[in-house]
Amino acid sequence: MASFKCILMIMIVLICGCSAKEYNIFCQYDLASYYFKERSQFFDWNLDSRLCTHLVIGSGMGVDEDTGELKITDKHLLLEKDMLNSVKNMKTDSIRKVLFTAGGWQEESRGFSRMVASSSSRNNFCTSMIAFMNQWGFDGVQIDWRYPTQRGGQSDDHKNFVLLLEELGLIFREHKFILMVAVLGRTDKGTLESYNIPQIVKNSDFVHLMLHDERDPYRLRLAYNAPLRGNEYSITDAIEHWIGHGKAPEKLILGIPLFVRSYTMDNNRAAVGSPCKGPGKKTKLSRRAGFMTYNEWCVQESNWTRKFDPVAKVPYATRGDQWVSYENPQSIWAKMHLLQKHKLGGAMAWTVDVDDFRGACGERHGLLRVIFSALGDKNALTTEKPTTEVSGLCPQDGFWRDGWDCRFYYECRNGDRIYYECPEGQYFDEVQLICRPAAEVKCDKEFVIWRRGMPVYNFKNMPLNLKIVD
Numbered sequence: 001m002a003s004f005k006c007i008l009m010i011m012i013v014l015i016c017g018c019s020a021k022e023y024n025i026f027c028q029y030d031l032a033s034y035y036f037k038e039r040s041q042f043f044d045w046n047l048d049s050r051l052c053t054h055l056v057i058g059s060g061m062g063v064d065e066d067t068g069e070l071k072i073t074d075k076h077l078l079l080e081k082d083m084l085n086s087v088k089n090m091k092t093d094s095i096r097k098v099l100f101t102a103g104g105w106q107e108e109s110r111g112f113s114r115m116v117a118s119s120s121s122r123n124n125f126c127t128s129m130i131a132f133m134n135q136w137g138f139d140g141v142q143i144d145w146r147y148p149t150q151r152g153g154q155s156d157d158h159k160n161f162v163l164l165l166e167e168l169g170l171i172f173r174e175h176k177f178i179l180m181v182a183v184l185g186r187t188d189k190g191t192l193e194s195y196n197i198p199q200i201v202k203n204s205d206f207v208h209l210m211l212h213d214e215r216d217p218y219r220l221r222l223a224y225n226a227p228l229r230g231n232e233y234s235i236t237d238a239i240e241h242w243i244g245h246g247k248a249p250e251k252l253i254l255g256i257p258l259f260v261r262s263y264t265m266d267n268n269r270a271a272v273g274s275p276c277k278g279p280g281k282k283t284k285l286s287r288r289a290g291f292m293t294y295n296e297w298c299v300q301e302s303n304w305t306r307k308f309d310p311v312a313k314v315p316y317a318t319r320g321d322q323w324v325s326y327e328n329p330q331s332i333w334a335k336m337h338l339l340q341k342h343k344l345g346g347a348m349a350w351t352v353d354v355d356d357f358r359g360a361c362g363e364r365h366g367l368l369r370v371i372f373s374a375l376g377d378k379n380a381l382t383t384e385k386p387t388t389e390v391s392g393l394c395p396q397d398g399f400w401r402d403g404w405d406c407r408f409y410y411e412c413r414n415g416d417r418i419y420y421e422c423p424e425g426q427y428f429d430e431v432q433l434i435c436r437p438a439a440e441v442k443c444d445k446e447f448v449i450w451r452r453g454m455p456v457y458n459f460k461n462m463p464l465n466l467k468i469v470d
Helices: 002-016 031-035 076-082 083-088 109-116 121-135 157-175 197-202 235-246 329-341 366-375
Strands: 024-032 054-058 062-063 068-073 097-103 141-143 176-182 206-210 252-257 260-266 278-279 306-310 314-319 322-325 346-350 398-401 406-413 417-422 426-429 433-438 448-450 466-468
Touching: 024 206, 024 366, 031 054, 031 076, 031 260, 031 398, 054 062, 054 141, 062 109, 068 076, 068 121, 068 322, 076 406, 083 121, 097 121, 097 176, 109 121, 109 157, 121 141, 121 157, 157 176, 157 197, 206 235, 235 252, 252 329, 306 433, 314 329, 322 406, 329 346, 329 366, 329 448, 366 417, 398 426
Parallel strands: 024 054, 024 346, 054 097, 062 097, 097 141, 141 176, 176 206, 206 252, 252 346, 448 466
Antiparallel strands: 062 068, 260 278, 260 322, 306 314, 314 322, 398 406, 406 417, 426 433
């Protein structure tokens, strides 16, 4: 009887086809967001853990240039403020694994370069890393070296980095730890010379493709943060190159930058690629030139002139001499389609602490929810009010305005609806697919009225703009 059940299950799989692909949703939490001000300051309890499968802790860890050992670079935050202890409690039924990051933009490339050049230093790094993970309860690490052969690195970094990954891989497999490598996904000659793509992919569990770059605001020209295509740093080119050379798309994790990149225009020339004076002005809450959190941007975006590049699939905006590139549901959704088309392993939300995590402009974690709606397990949110309706009311994929309240709009995906709400005083613009000041948006509220005693609609003929009146 048991063998008959096995045969039956095999037949069902063969008839129905392969099961739906499971994607990983990595949520990077930059602990340095603790230093942001007021509503942008993020704490571990602000995260809706149901929207993530993996949590990656960022900042505060680097390499000791003398010994090669892993070291804590922000002792005030990680030890005195007890951040390391708090992240151990963030593992939930939804978040299966918690990783930490070694490196990042603030860490000198020279430290990594010296460490990988010596077998004894590499051994010190591996040993100290295993001890750190065991002490603090982490399940893996993201190596974020920016960048091999660059910023004080050496030409031998190209091959020495592979030696480190080979040695780490052997140890990590024994301890069942996760080894992730963050790489700059751009396809210019200088960047590609930093990486031995086949060996990096082979010796890693996941490769995080970063398309943003902290150097951008200082390049003196306006640049999109993560254009889909039609640009020298396009996501499409990066994915195709890494798949072509790495031969393992399931290991590739697409980075989605949730922060806002800002520039100061030169003579108000707003076309992408135009010369600029450098990074945008520091803001009150994040206090970093060229950078703004999405949560401080979204509450003021109605005061900016906003546009959308239909080729690059990037929204951008201007105000005075300031120019910003950012993400919105439409741009993220385009990236999710590309990710699914190439059957990548998932996405990295970079970083969840800059999202609208308080829900000031709509739902909490508004951008992360777009990623989750495309890749996540919808059953994970059953404890909240459902965000989708039954199929049949969503005949075509895309973004649509609510039929009787122009503040509301929804996204159709395979027959499901995902609802959003514009800030007070704004309507959803069906042409630009963004929320804009109500006075600037045509809003025809044509209701289909239903009162008691009138014929009852059923699910086949119920109008989308039905309004029930007592």
